[in-house]
Amino acid sequence: VSPTKTAARPTLSRERVVQRALEMADDDGLEAVTIRRLATELSVTPMALYWHFKTKDELLAGLADRVLEDVVVPEPVEEWAEDLGALLTALITAMRPHPQAAQLVMPRMMVHPTGLELTERTLARLTGAGFDPERAGAIAVQALRTVLAMVTGDPVDDSVMTAAERDDHLRHKQALISSLPADRYPTLVAHAVALTWCPADTFLGTGVDLFVAGVRSLAPDHR
Amino acid sequence: VSPTKTAARPTLSRERVVQRALEMADDDGLEAVTIRRLATELSVTPMALYWHFKTKDELLAGLADRVLEDVVVPEPVEEWAEDLGALLTALITAMRPHPQAAQLVMPRMMVHPTGLELTERTLARLTGAGFDPERAGAIAVQALRTVLAMVTGDPVDDSVMTAAERDDHLRHKQALISSLPADRYPTLVAHAVALTWCPADTFLGTGVDLFVAGVRSLAPDHR
DNA sequence: ACCTGAACACCGTTCAAGT
DNA sequence: ACCTGAACACCGTTCAAGT
Numbered sequence: 001v002s003p004t005k006t007a008a009r010p011t012l013s014r015e016r017v018v019q020r021a022l023e024m025a026d027d028d029g030l031e032a033v034t035i036r037r038l039a040t041e042l043s044v045t046p047m048a049l050y051w052h053f054k055t056k057d058e059l060l061a062g063l064a065d066r067v068l069e070d071v072v073v074p075e076p077v078e079e080w081a082e083d084l085g086a087l088l089t090a091l092i093t094a095m096r097p098h099p100q101a102a103q104l105v106m107p108r109m110m111v112h113p114t115g116l117e118l119t120e121r122t123l124a125r126l127t128g129a130g131f132d133p134e135r136a137g138a139i140a141v142q143a144l145r146t147v148l149a150m151v152t153g154d155p156v157d158d159s160v161m162t163a164a165e166r167d168d169h170l171r172h173k174q175a176l177i178s179s180l181p182a183d184r185y186p187t188l189v190a191h192a193v194a195l196t197w198c199p200a201d202t203f204l205g206t207g208v209d210l211f212v213a214g215v216r217s218l219a220p221d222h223r
Numbered sequence: 224v225s226p227t228k229t230a231a232r233p234t235l236s237r238e239r240v241v242q243r244a245l246e247m248a249d250d251d252g253l254e255a256v257t258i259r260r261l262a263t264e265l266s267v268t269p270m271a272l273y274w275h276f277k278t279k280d281e282l283l284a285g286l287a288d289r290v291l292e293d294v295v296v297p298e299p300v301e302e303w304a305e306d307l308g309a310l311l312t313a314l315i316t317a318m319r320p321h322p323q324a325a326q327l328v329m330p331r332m333m334v335h336p337t338g339l340e341l342t343e344r345t346l347a348r349l350t351g352a353g354f355d356p357e358r359a360g361a362i363a364v365q366a367l368r369t370v371l372a373m374v375t376g377d378p379v380d381d382s383v384m385t386a387a388e389r390d391d392h393l394r395h396k397q398a399l400i401s402s403l404p405a406d407r408y409p410t411l412v413a414h415a416v417a418l419t420w421c422p423a424d425t426f427l428g429t430g431v432d433l434f435v436a437g438v439r440s441l442a443p444d445h446r
Numbered sequence: 447a448c449c450t451g452a453a454c455a456c457c458g459t460t461c462a463a464g465t
Numbered sequence: 466a467c468c469t470g471a472a473c474a475c476c477g478t479t480c481a482a483g484t
Contacts, residue, residue, distance in 0.1 A: 123410040137417030138429040149368035187346040194360030206361040214437025
């Protein structure tokens with residue numbers, strides 16, 4: 001008899017586990033992703049997961065790959081710096097819904113095909129703009145870090161929190177900054193709101209703009 | 224009788240604990256910093272630490288503050304963008320010996336006096352250059368993230384390792400990249416060495432240059 | 447092939463107690 | 466004030482066993 005008809009097919013799969021883990025990371029932070037919690041939520045023994053993943057790190061790598069799979073590699077643009085911006089934005093777009101899992105992407109960039117493709121094109125455009133290999137490499141690495149830095153967590157505090165706590169938290173922060181001695185930190189106090197509540201789109205845009213502008217003005221072929 | 228003469232003075236102190244924890248973080252990574260390990264290395268019960276720190280997070284905050292205390296705030300430079308570069312470099316210099324602990328600095332920037340001073344000056348110079356408060360805030364946050372990104376860990380892999388393992392690891396990575404299909408990733412394969420072994424000074428310099436150049440060219444007063 | 451069960455060596459933290 | 470001791474509710478992982 002075919003196993004698909006009679007026997008219960010395996011309830012678990014790498015995909016199902018990774019999916020659930022990603023949701024947990026999004027909701028409760030990366031440190032809430034636990035083999036044991038994951039197991040009970042999937043109605044299974046902790047050890048069941050070890051059939052599908054050799055270790056917890058492998059599972060986390062699965063999360064990173066899952067994020068990279070969501071990347072839509074953009075059509076090439078003629079102007080090289082603009083193209084760089086598009087590549088960064090593509091990565092940001094995929095990572096943004098999963099800021100927690102995004103932290104895991106770095107070590108997977110040189111393993112996952114999408115990561116490789118993005119890196120390849122970044123390097124190609126940088127060398128095309130006249131950067132020597134060493135400098136191009138350094139800038140490419142910096143680009144990745146910049147993206148991660150932009151996507152990862154809250155600007156002022158990294159502690160994980162539910163959306164519910166968030167407002168209170170921000171207000172608390174603003175109050176804290178506002179209560180600083182204004183004679184010592186005049187600009188800081190005046191900018192309290194801008195520093196804590198900073199609209200995500202403005203923020204992300206600034207990061208990309210900054211990077212692209214910087215690269216452009218450092219380019220050897222820059223007239 | 225005075226306690227300083229007869230009785231054994233407390234063997235522990237916040238400073239001693241933080242110092243040992245920092246060494247542990249530098250040597251074996253942040254996740255090796257454990258209340259229990261720390262306790263045994265200090266020849267004391269785990270609970271002894273809870274007299275000096277309310278929780279482990281407070282201890283980790285202590286690590287971050289310890290790093291910020293090493294910052295030498297630079298003398299102001301006339302040209303604003305140059306001054307920004309000096310501020311970034313000062314922070315990088317203090318963080319560089321402790322890449323693991325550096326990750327903890329972000330949430331302490333708006334608490335520790337040195338963090339506040341650096342932020343204040345950054346904002347002041349940005350607004351002085353014509354950026355409006357919102358944009359200045361976004362750039363200041365991005366500056367901090369950039370510094371952290373540059374200082375934190377290995378460019379290609381985040382896994383913690385001893386200096387001994389490091390060389391093998393790099394060679395392995397280069398081999399891995401070199402073995403990729405050269406028709407699909409031509410630039411990548413050609414840059415294998417530059418991407419993995421990238422001299423730290425070049426790398427850090429590139430990051431700062433990039434940021435400063437970007438900010439400068441985005442400045443409203445930019446002629 | 448896919449999962450369970452029991453066990454091991456770890457965690458952070460609370461609570462009561464010692465000096 | 467400063468530290469110990471025992472206990473609790475967690476971890477990741479190994480190893481042997483079930484179906």
